[in-house]
Amino acid sequence: xxxxxxxxxxxxxxxxxxxxxxxxxxxxxxxxxxxxxxxxxxxxxxxxxxxxxxxxxxxxxxxxxxxxxxxxxxxxxxxxxxxxxxxxxxxxxxxxxxxxxxxxxxxxxxxxxxxxxxxxxxxxxxxxxxxxxxxxxxxxxxxxxxxxxxxxxxxxxxxxxxxxxxxxxxxxxxxxxxxxxxxxxxxxxxxxxxxxxxxxxxxxxxxxxxxxxxxxxxxxxxxxxx
Amino acid sequence: xxxxxxxxxxxxxxxxxxxxxxxxxxxxxxxxxxxxxxxxxxxxxxxxxxxxxxxxxxxxxxxxxxxxxxxxxxxxxxxxxxxxxxxxxxxxxxxxxxxxxxxxxxxxxxxxxxxxxxxxxxxxxxxxxxxxxxxxxxxxxxxxxxxxxxxxxxxxxxxxxxxxxxxxxxxxxxxxxxxxxxxxxxxxxxxxxxxxxxxxxxxxxxxxxxxxxxxxxxxxxxxxxx
DNA sequence: ACCTGAACACCGTTCAAGT
DNA sequence: ACCTGAACACCGTTCAAGT
Numbered sequence: 001x002x003x004x005x006x007x008x009x010x011x012x013x014x015x016x017x018x019x020x021x022x023x024x025x026x027x028x029x030x031x032x033x034x035x036x037x038x039x040x041x042x043x044x045x046x047x048x049x050x051x052x053x054x055x056x057x058x059x060x061x062x063x064x065x066x067x068x069x070x071x072x073x074x075x076x077x078x079x080x081x082x083x084x085x086x087x088x089x090x091x092x093x094x095x096x097x098x099x100x101x102x103x104x105x106x107x108x109x110x111x112x113x114x115x116x117x118x119x120x121x122x123x124x125x126x127x128x129x130x131x132x133x134x135x136x137x138x139x140x141x142x143x144x145x146x147x148x149x150x151x152x153x154x155x156x157x158x159x160x161x162x163x164x165x166x167x168x169x170x171x172x173x174x175x176x177x178x179x180x181x182x183x184x185x186x187x188x189x190x191x192x193x194x195x196x197x198x199x200x201x202x203x204x205x206x207x208x209x210x211x212x213x214x215x216x217x218x219x220x221x222x223x224x225x226x
Numbered sequence: 227x228x229x230x231x232x233x234x235x236x237x238x239x240x241x242x243x244x245x246x247x248x249x250x251x252x253x254x255x256x257x258x259x260x261x262x263x264x265x266x267x268x269x270x271x272x273x274x275x276x277x278x279x280x281x282x283x284x285x286x287x288x289x290x291x292x293x294x295x296x297x298x299x300x301x302x303x304x305x306x307x308x309x310x311x312x313x314x315x316x317x318x319x320x321x322x323x324x325x326x327x328x329x330x331x332x333x334x335x336x337x338x339x340x341x342x343x344x345x346x347x348x349x350x351x352x353x354x355x356x357x358x359x360x361x362x363x364x365x366x367x368x369x370x371x372x373x374x375x376x377x378x379x380x381x382x383x384x385x386x387x388x389x390x391x392x393x394x395x396x397x398x399x400x401x402x403x404x405x406x407x408x409x410x411x412x413x414x415x416x417x418x419x420x421x422x423x424x425x426x427x428x429x430x431x432x433x434x435x436x437x438x439x440x441x442x443x444x445x446x447x448x449x450x451x452x
Numbered sequence: 453a454c455c456t457g458a459a460c461a462c463c464g465t466t467c468a469a470g471t
Numbered sequence: 472a473c474c475t476g477a478a479c480a481c482c483g484t485t486c487a488a489g490t
Contacts, residue, residue, distance in 0.1 A: 018455080041483060051456040053485075058454095062483065113388035117409035122421050129420040143427040148440035152374065155381030162339035183343035194355040195348050201369045214374035221447025244474080267464060277475040279466075284473095288464065 018050055020058045020068075027069045031107045035169050039066070039107075067118055070111035074120040077101045078127050087134040088219060094127050095153055095215045099208060102157045103173070109161025112154055125150060137226040145222045152218055156211050178203050244276055246284045246294075253295045257333045261395050265292070265333075293344055296337035300346040303327045304353050313360040314445060320353050321379055321441045325434060328383045329399070335387025338380055351376060363452040371448045378444055382437055404429050 026047050030039050041062060045052045059065045081097040083090060102109045112120055129146045137145075160173075167176050181203035184195050252273050256265050267288060271278045285291045307323040309316060328335045338346055355372045363371075386399075393402050407429035410421050 040481090042481095045457095052483085053457070054455050056484070113384050115392065116385070116389075116406050117413075122410075122413065122418055125424070126418045126421050129424060133420065139423075139427065143424060143431070144436060144439045144443060146424065147436060148378065148443045151381030151385065151440060152378045152444075153381070154384060155377030155379070158339050158380060158384045159342070159377065163342075166341065180342050184348075187343075187348065192348055192352045194359065195352050197365075198351070198355060198369060198372065201365065205369070210370060210373060213370040214377060217370060217374045217447040217451055218378075218444060219447070220450040221443040221445070224446040224450040225443055266462090268462095271476095278464085279476070280474050282465070 016049075018048060018054055018058060023048065023055060023058055023065065024069050024072055027065055028072065028105070031066075031069065032105055033169065035165060036107045036110070037165075063114075066107075066111055067114055067120070070108045070114075071119040073101055073105050073108050074098070074112075074123055078123045081127075087131040090131045091128060091149070091219065092212060092215055094124070094131070095149075096208075096212060098124065098153055098157065099160075099211050102160050103208075106161045106164030109157035109159075109164075112157050124153070132222070135222070135226070137222075141222075141226060144225075145218075148221075149215070149218055152214055156214070173207055177205070177207060244274060244280055244284060249274065249281060249284055249291065250295050250298055253291055254298065254331070257292075257295065258331055259395065261391060262333045262336070263391075289340070292333075292337055293340055293346070296334045296340075297345040299327055299331050299334050300324070300338075300349055304349045307353075313357040316357045317354060317375070317445065318438060318441055320350070320357070321375075322434075322438060324350065324379055324383065325386075325437050328386050329434075332387045332390030335383035335385075335390075338383050350379070358448070361448070361452070363448075367448075367452060370451075371444075374447075375441070375444055378440055382440070399433055403431070403433060 023044070026044060027039055030043060030047065039062075041052045041055055045055055048054075055065075059068070077097040077100075078094070081090075081093045083093055085093070108120075112124075115121070125146060128149055129142065132142055132145050132149075163173070163176055181199040184192075184199035184202065187195055189196055249270065252270060253265055256269060256273065265288075267278045267281055271281055274280075281291075285294070303323040303326075304320070307316075307319045309319055311319070334346075338350075341347070351372060354375055355368065358368055358371050358375075389399075389402055407425040410418075410425035410428065413421055415422055
């Protein structure tokens with residue numbers, strides 16, 4: 001018994017040892033719970049029951065840590081959506097997977113813009129372009145198609161990340177959209193007539209469905225141009 | 227003569243008085259010259275030959291200042307591209323205007339994500355949706371079209387803003403794209419075959435033209451769905 | 453090899469004190 | 472009304488010192 005307890009404790013000690021993986025996991029927890037502003041090296045060290053300096057033994061700096069955390073989240077998404085359907089459906093599934101991941105981890109949205117050679121970006125490009133190549137067409141058209149889809153997805157991701165910064169963590173999207181709609185409606189009708197008209201649709205829409213409508217729009221364009 | 231000199235000096239004094247406009251103009255100068263990281267309240271105060279606290283008499287905080295600076299840049303773009311061509315051409319002109327503005331002021335790209343009720347965002351939405359409504363179609367389809375175009379534009383803007391942060395201010399885009407292409411080509415062929423294939427196109431392409439190709443792709447989709 | 457935590461060089465923001 | 476600038480409460484990062 002005493003022996004087992006000691007052994008268990010030793011194993012726990014080993015588990016408790018600092019590592020790049022544990023640091024990234026703790027960072028993800030903090031980011032999910034409190035948003036981008038909550039992740040400080042001091043907060044991270046406190047949660048890991050260590051000193052701030054210890055973090056830097058395993059991770060170059062804070063920005064690399066954020067990028068690595070985003071890579072981790074996106075890698076899970078891409079692995080999860082590896083389905084055996086047709087290219088159109090696969091692209092929709094990838095896009096939705098990213099959308100949902102950013103809904104759950106809004107801070108990932110802003111990380112997707114950093115360094116276009118990070119795994120997070122490469123995984124998205126690779127999976128989208130793999131599916132698009134199945135649709136056929138000349139190389140130049142495919143390149144345009146991939147980047148159009150990618151930038152649309154990044155645009156929505158970045159917007160959702162920014163929106164999350166404006167509300168308390170955990171607030172649902174539709175409540176926020178209603179408040180944006182109210183502000184749109186309050187604008188000067190002479191200056192922003194179309195924006196005011198769009199306010200009603202913004203309030204009532206499901207932005208997840210609408211995101212997918214945008215993907216479909218681009219896919220329709222890809223097929224029209226091909 | 228002496229009287230004139232005194233009068234001139236007094237006028238200069240008046241011009242030198244701190245104001246929201248002068249602060250925003252100075253902020254734009256600093257941001258353009260040194261990027262987002264160069265704008266600190268201390269640097270701004272030094273350039274305006276005043277104390278840090280004085281800034282806060284005219285501007286709520288640094289984030290509002292950044293947003294106001296972006297509003298200013300975007301307002302100029304929208305005013306400048308007010309042409310009398312057809313809706314398709316007008317949308318291309320608006321999109322290109324924004325692209326070029328962000329090329330000249332990369333920091334604007336990240337500001338476009340903040341608060342979807344800021345003038346910068348409203349002006350873009352208003353001008354794009356005004357042109358799209360000329361193309362006709364049901365309201366719901368128009369809403370999808372506007373947001374698809376907007377998010378694509380925001381995606382490119384955000385990416386260019388982030389890229390600018392990676393290089394010394396003033397570096398041209400094509401040199402940076404070549405370095406990204408080199409990194410793509412260096413990836414594991416088993417893991418990222420499509421990314422590696424795309425590297426050559428990334429190196430050789432003109433990203434301004436390609437941005438426009440994406441706009442055309444979405445416009446084609448809008449017409450196909452309509 | 454890995455961890456500690458005080459120290460450093462910065463931030464944005466506030467506010468009593470001035471004019 | 473507007474400006475000053477020291478002070479405050481934070482940051483990320485470093486590094487001598489420990490184990």
